[in-house]
Amino acid sequence: MSASLTEPSNVHLTVAACQISAGADPRQNLATATAAVQEAADAGARLAVLPEATMASFGTPLHEVAQPLDGEFADGIRALADRLDLTVVAGMFEPADDRRVYNTLLLAGPRGEVAYRKIHLYDAFGSRESDTVAPGSQLVTAVVDGVTVGLATCYDVRFADQFSALGRAGAQLVLLSASWGEGPGKAEQWDVLVRARAMDAQAWLLACDQAWTQPQGPAPLGIGRSALIDPLGGVCARLGHAAGVLTGRIDTEAVASARARVPLFV
Known part of the structure; x- marks a missing residue:
């Protein structure tokens, strides 16, 4: 899906990052996600974002747990969104044609859904995501309560051009779901990259x-530090390492102001 660069009148949206720790069992992970999204809804969120690999953690045999977009896990996310009348974004794995899977973000809400397949695969720091995951090829945006949102996943954050392209496509909010691997300097890199990509x-x-x-070999299992960043790279809120729910309120006027003051997309 794509969107116009035309900016609408100022829109406010309460959003939440549901920082959970997923395991190997999709049903248990759905229950964990449901509790976190319920907490976000209780705090007034209209959009709740869960991590990459919410359905099953890395280190799990992904081709064995992968499900299609009309499978049990995705249907559970849709039912949750419908019950709470908000939009939910969750990381899952779809079967691919070659015994690999797609690393997919499902955005489901009362007014429709889209799916984004991760483009940049994590072949770095001793991991080989491309051995088990097939790459996507399409950028995806959608409109949620009057705000155009773009989708990205984890290692995508190292590729500035993807975020500039989402901005050019009209995204006023980029949702980045991740399972960011632990390692020397990795927390600092995460903090820098999320701020830089908001500015891009x-x-x-x-x-x-x-x-x-706790790290288990090269599998990326998460470090926390979920954050809400403004269009000029300012950190508005950040969680620590433990599970929790971050909520914040965004406005599209801040996007229009940043683009007027620093006209990159001309």
């Missing part, structure tokens, strides 16, 4: 990571 998109950026989990 000239948009709000809501980054939701898996809560910190």
Whole structure:
């Protein structure tokens, strides 16, 4: 899906990052996600974002747990969104044609849904995501309560051009779901990158990571530090390493102001 660069009148939206720790069981992970999204809804959120790999953690045999977009996990996310009357974004794995899977973000809400397949695969720091995951190829945006949002996943954050492209496509908020691997300097890199990518998109950026989990080999299992970043790179809110729910309020006027003051998309 794509959107116009035309900016609407100022819109406010309460958003939440649901920082959870997923395990190997999709049903248990759905229950964990449901509790976190309920907490976000109780805090007034109209959009709740869960991490990459919410359905099943890395280190799980992904081709064995992968499900289609009309499977049990995705249907559970849709039912949750419908019951709470808000939009939910969750990371899941879809079967691909070659025994690999797609690393997918499902955005489901009362007024429709889209799915984004991760473009940049994490072949770095000793991991080889491309051995088990097939890459996507399409940028995705959608409109949620009058705000155009773009979708990105974890390692995508190292590729500035993807975020500039989302900004050019009209995204006023970029949702970044992640399972960011632990390691020397990785927390500092995460903090820098999420701020930089908000500035590249000239948009709000809501980054939701898996809560910190004890490392298990090269599998990226999360460090926490979910954050809400404004269009000029300011940190509006940030969680620590533990599971929790971050809520914040964004406005599209901040996007229009940043783009007028620093006209990158001309």
